[in-house]
Structures are given as structure tokens and as C-alpha cells.
Amino acid sequence: MRFFTLHERPARPGGDPEVLAVASGFRWWAAVVPPLWLLWHRLWLGFALYMLFSIVLGIALAIGDIADPAATAIGLAVSFLIGAGAADYRRWTLQRRGWRFGGVLRASDAAEAEALYIRNRGAGLTAAPPVAVTPSSPQAFPPAVLPRGGSSDAFPRLL
Template sequence: MGMKTYTVHRRRDAFSSDDEEARIILVKEGFNWPALFFPLIWLLFRRMWLVTLAWLAVTVLIGVLGSWLGEAHEGSVTIVTILVSIWFAFEANALRRWSLGRKGWEIVDIVSGEDRWQAELSHFRRAETAVPFTSAASPHGAGRRARGVPVVGGLFPEAGR
């Protein structure tokens, strides 16, 4: 079956260790089958509102282009629709990571496993022994990092701390 890679996301404002499992989200790397076959349902279920609007705009644009070109180019429009759907399925998880980042989630770890359960287990085992990380959003103001650079679960502690 092979190993799958996941990014682990945690809310920036979540600092207590209570109920750690409820405060993380794992997002798989790679192709997303549900996003290929049920893109609108997948987007709405994931509450990706801006991406949903963009997806709807592209879908409507392809439909308008198809009706404007007429039946002579029906095959071309079908090919474009299929290619856009495949592209979306490849990019769906990256778009989910982007949406999570906009909602206050940051990447804290990258894990691999045969399935999601093993990846979660790997993250929590590593988190038990990891040095706590600091973030620019910490309540004590400790820890400075470059904007847009994720802090990865204590793997790169700041010098002098």
C-alpha cells in the first residue's frame, strides 16, 4: 500500500495540552479522490468558503465558454473540464492547508504512516519527547519567527533558550 505523508495542523491560539487530539488536523499530501468526484460536497464539508467561490466561478466560466463556443467545440470544453477537475484533485489538499492557515491553524509537524491512524500515532509519540516550541503568537510574546515560516513542533528551538 505504501506510506502516506500528512501535515499536522494546530490552532495558533491553542497552548494547553488538554485534549490534544481534538485540537489537531491531519491533511494528507497528494491526490484527493473525493475532491475529484464530489468537489462541491467536499469543499462545503471542509468549510472552504473562498475556495468554493473560486471553484464555482471557474465552473461557471467553463460553462459560459462552452455555450459561447457552441457544439462544434463541445469536445474541447469537455477536455478542459476534465483537466480542471484532475488539477483540482491534485491541489485540493494544498488548498485545504491554505484555508486552514487563513483560519488560524499552523503546520506543527509532518508525519508518515501506512494510514492516518499510524501517522497520528507517530505525531503523538514524537510530541511526547519533543522540546516545546515557541511561537510569535505565544501569550508571553516569546519566540520570533519569519512571517509565513511554520514553526515545526519543537524540532528547531531558538538559540539561547
């Protein structure tokens, strides 16, 4: 089971709002083939920035006369970072396009998460009651006053 964030597009006149579930975690396809993943999810700004970054990185590696193993390591690191941040970039893009954050659910796949969200939409899925946290004892740590003798038994001197 995975965690999904649910996003809701505002309803058009005479229609129901559209719901989209975005899974948390690493995106293997975004790491392996970033341009195709970005185009598939219609992340045009991300695609343009990726292409610009790839061109600049290629020129910098050529000008700097970087050895092939180091260039491969840099490319793998960039791919790893893209795969790690792909879901967050998709959420940011949805928010920028006007989609409203609906909540977080745990489900086995996106279709189940969307169905659970639609079924429980009016049940206050995102609103959780605040939890009051009270300390078990009023004692502050570390103690404000050292014990007599100017040394603390909790931290004895080693010399």
C-alpha cells in the same frame, strides 16, 4: 504508507490543542465531485470560487461554440487540477484560520499520524539538526582555464 502534514489549533483556555493530519497526494473525491469535497471540508472560499469559475467557463464554452469533446476535455483537465491541488489548498486554509504547522510524518492513516504526533510532541519532531555539506574536492567545474592549444579534450570539435 503516506506522508501527512500535522496542523495544530491553538489551545483554548483549559483545553488541549486539536491536531489534524492532512495526507499528501492526489484527492480522488476532490477531482470527481469538487463541490461536495469543498463543502465537506468547509472550504467556503474555494467553493465560491469553483462555482464562479464553473459559471464563467460554461458561458465561455457556450459563447465560443466549443464542441462537446473539447468541453469535456477542458472539464476533465480542471477536475484533475482540483484533485492535484486539493490537499495544498486545505493546508493553506488551515494556516489562514490560525492553525500552526506541526510537522511531517509518515504513517498508514491520519489517525495513526495524529497519535504519533501527540505521543512525540515534546520530542522535537519538527526540529532537525542542520546538516553541513562540504564539497569533496575544491575543483570548480567547468575549469577556469582551457588546456594549451585553445581546445578542450572534454568537448572535441566535430568538424
